Amino acid sequence: MPISDNQNLLEVQNLSAGYGGRRVLHDVSISIGKGELVGLLGANNAGKSTLINCLSGIVAADTGRVAFDGNECTDLAPHLRVERGIVHVPEGRLLFPGLTVRENLQLAGINPTVRRDREARIERVIRLFPRVGERLDQLAGTLSGGEQQMVAISRGLVSGARLLMLDEPSLGLSPLMVRTIFAAIKRLNEEEKLTILLVEQNLRLTIAHASRCYVLEHGRVVLSGSSAELAEDPRTRKAYLGM
Amino acid sequence: MDLLIQALVQGVLVGSTYAVIALGMGLIFSVSGIINFAHGDLIVIAMFMCLSAFTALKVDPYLALAVTVPAMVVLAAALYRFLLRRMIGRPFLITVQLTLGLSFMIQSLLLMFYGGEPQRVPSLIEAQIWLVGDIVFEGKLVVAFAVSVVLSVLLFWMLNYTDFGRSVRAIRQNAKAAALMGINVERARLKTFMLGIGVLALAGSLLVPGMSIQPTAGLHLTVITLLAVVLGGMSNFAGILIGGIVIGIAEAFGSIYVSGTLGLIFPYLIFVAILLFRPAGILGRSQ
Numbered sequence: 001m002p003i004s005d006n007q008n009l010l011e012v013q014n015l016s017a018g019y020g021g022r023r024v025l026h027d028v029s030i031s032i033g034k035g036e037l038v039g040l041l042g043a044n045n046a047g048k049s050t051l052i053n054c055l056s057g058i059v060a061a062d063t064g065r066v067a068f069d070g071n072e073c074t075d076l077a078p079h080l081r082v083e084r085g086i087v088h089v090p091e092g093r094l095l096f097p098g099l100t101v102r103e104n105l106q107l108a109g110i111n112p113t114v115r116r117d118r119e120a121r122i123e124r125v126i127r128l129f130p131r132v133g134e135r136l137d138q139l140a141g142t143l144s145g146g147e148q149q150m151v152a153i154s155r156g157l158v159s160g161a162r163l164l165m166l167d168e169p170s171l172g173l174s175p176l177m178v179r180t181i182f183a184a185i186k187r188l189n190e191e192e193k194l195t196i197l198l199v200e201q202n203l204r205l206t207i208a209h210a211s212r213c214y215v216l217e218h219g220r221v222v223l224s225g226s227s228a229e230l231a232e233d234p235r236t237r238k239a240y241l242g243m
Numbered sequence: 244m245d246l247l248i249q250a251l252v253q254g255v256l257v258g259s260t261y262a263v264i265a266l267g268m269g270l271i272f273s274v275s276g277i278i279n280f281a282h283g284d285l286i287v288i289a290m291f292m293c294l295s296a297f298t299a300l301k302v303d304p305y306l307a308l309a310v311t312v313p314a315m316v317v318l319a320a321a322l323y324r325f326l327l328r329r330m331i332g333r334p335f336l337i338t339v340q341l342t343l344g345l346s347f348m349i350q351s352l353l354l355m356f357y358g359g360e361p362q363r364v365p366s367l368i369e370a371q372i373w374l375v376g377d378i379v380f381e382g383k384l385v386v387a388f389a390v391s392v393v394l395s396v397l398l399f400w401m402l403n404y405t406d407f408g409r410s411v412r413a414i415r416q417n418a419k420a421a422a423l424m425g426i427n428v429e430r431a432r433l434k435t436f437m438l439g440i441g442v443l444a445l446a447g448s449l450l451v452p453g454m455s456i457q458p459t460a461g462l463h464l465t466v467i468t469l470l471a472v473v474l475g476g477m478s479n480f481a482g483i484l485i486g487g488i489v490i491g492i493a494e495a496f497g498s499i500y501v502s503g504t505l506g507l508i509f510p511y512l513i514f515v516a517i518l519l520f521r522p523a524g525i526l527g528r529s530q
């Protein structure tokens with residue numbers, strides 16, 4: 001453990017979870033310090049999405065505990081976690097396609113922590129993603145994949161994320177758009193000191209951006225360390241390919 | 244020609260109330276996936292409350308609203324909390340069975356308290372009619388129409404311009420994403436259920452003056468409502484309003500042009516005919 005317990009923003013201890021009796025996560029322990037950008041790597045079905053779903057409260061934990069900023073939140077409902085600042089930008093973005101971009105952003109600012117200054121927050125994400133500003137009155141379903149990802153991240157920021165969990169933000173995007181999105185992620189982390197958990201299939205991208213990574217295989221953490229170390233370790237690639 | 248216009252007028256006036264009742268059902272369906280087969284029986288409960296208010300205190304059904312709406316909203320909250328909430332996400336047939344069972348329970352309870360004889364709830368304006376040319380406008384239907392229009396406008400305003408309305412639309416599109424956005428999905432569902440049943444209680448007072456009510460009338464009302472919802476495309480709110488009007492008009496044509504029992508099946512014939520050509524509802528795409 002690189003950082004002592006009370007400094008960690010997120011502390012996950014011995015977490016197990018699954019769906020309808022089929023266990024997917026086994027005894028996972030991870031921690032994320034304030035201001036860190038941590039990567040979560042693994043092959044398909046390694047349990048990455050289950051872990052992140054468990055952290056946002058969509059999937060219930062069977063055993064173990066999750067603490068955020070020193071407070072227990074293992075059994076908290078998803079909307080209450082958003083209130084505290086645990087925000088999950090889901091795989092496939094899951095925008096509300098029949099609502100305008102503005103309505104998507106307004107809904108993200110519905111929790112009591114940020115509701116009062118949500119218009120100011122929307123202004124701020126528009127400065128980060130000017131493209132989102134141009135599309136405010138368009139239905140979210142009519143945007144390109146990259147624009148939708150920008151809106152998805154914007155929603156997370158409007159909700160008042162203190163820990164932003166991004167599930168596969170590069171999925172289905174053009175290389176150019178991937179670069180734009182990752183530049184924004186890096187800026188959020190470096191300039192705004194936002195703590196980020198990045199779940200990605202793209203090994204190279206993740207290692208290039210995250211300072212530390214965890215590698216999941218069959219629902220267990222099999223490797224962890226600095227991105228530089230993991231990049232050298234042959235086991236990373238092996239786990240990543242799911243062999 | 245006058246008869247045709249009369250049928251249309253009658254149909255639109257009655258249909259507007261069907262439309263708001265159906266809108267309540269559609270709102271509930273769109274946030275929870277539940278089709279409430281006791282919807283009509285809840286209207287009948289509201290109507291019998293009006294009857295009791297009249298027999299005990301000589302209160303007009305329009306004034307009884309002050310009691311029936313809050314009472315039904317509380318009943319709705321209890322029903323949701325203890326019964327229907329558990330059905331969300333379960334196989335559709337289970338909710339159908341449960342709410343049908345509820346329907347029969349309500350019918351039996353009403354039968355125990357009020358007996359099986361048809362009863363009437365009079366109202367001040369029950370016999371009021373206006374003539375425009377040769378077309379008859381019944382006072383109670385005009386009131387029902389006016390209130391229903393105002394109610395629909397309010398509901399649409401709410402859906403489009405309030406946080407609650409946006410949440411409802413968001414949950415309709417993707418409940419999981421809504422939860423991740425910090426929306427309290429469970430509370431929004433409860434509020435929607437209370438809203439839908441509150442609207443229905445109000446509609447009960449609009450329909451009841453001069454109507455003969457029976458404990459077993461609920462299922463018919465449920466079916467009429469369901470026809471409007473299906474015609475509208477299940478969770479297309481504008482479509483549901485049109486669906487309600489269409490069913491109202493079909494019913495009026497059935498009763499004016501076709502004699503006896505045969506007229507009663509007219510709405511169903513129209514329903515089948517429309518769905519043959521527009522299987523996803525009048526406005527086309529279902530969500």
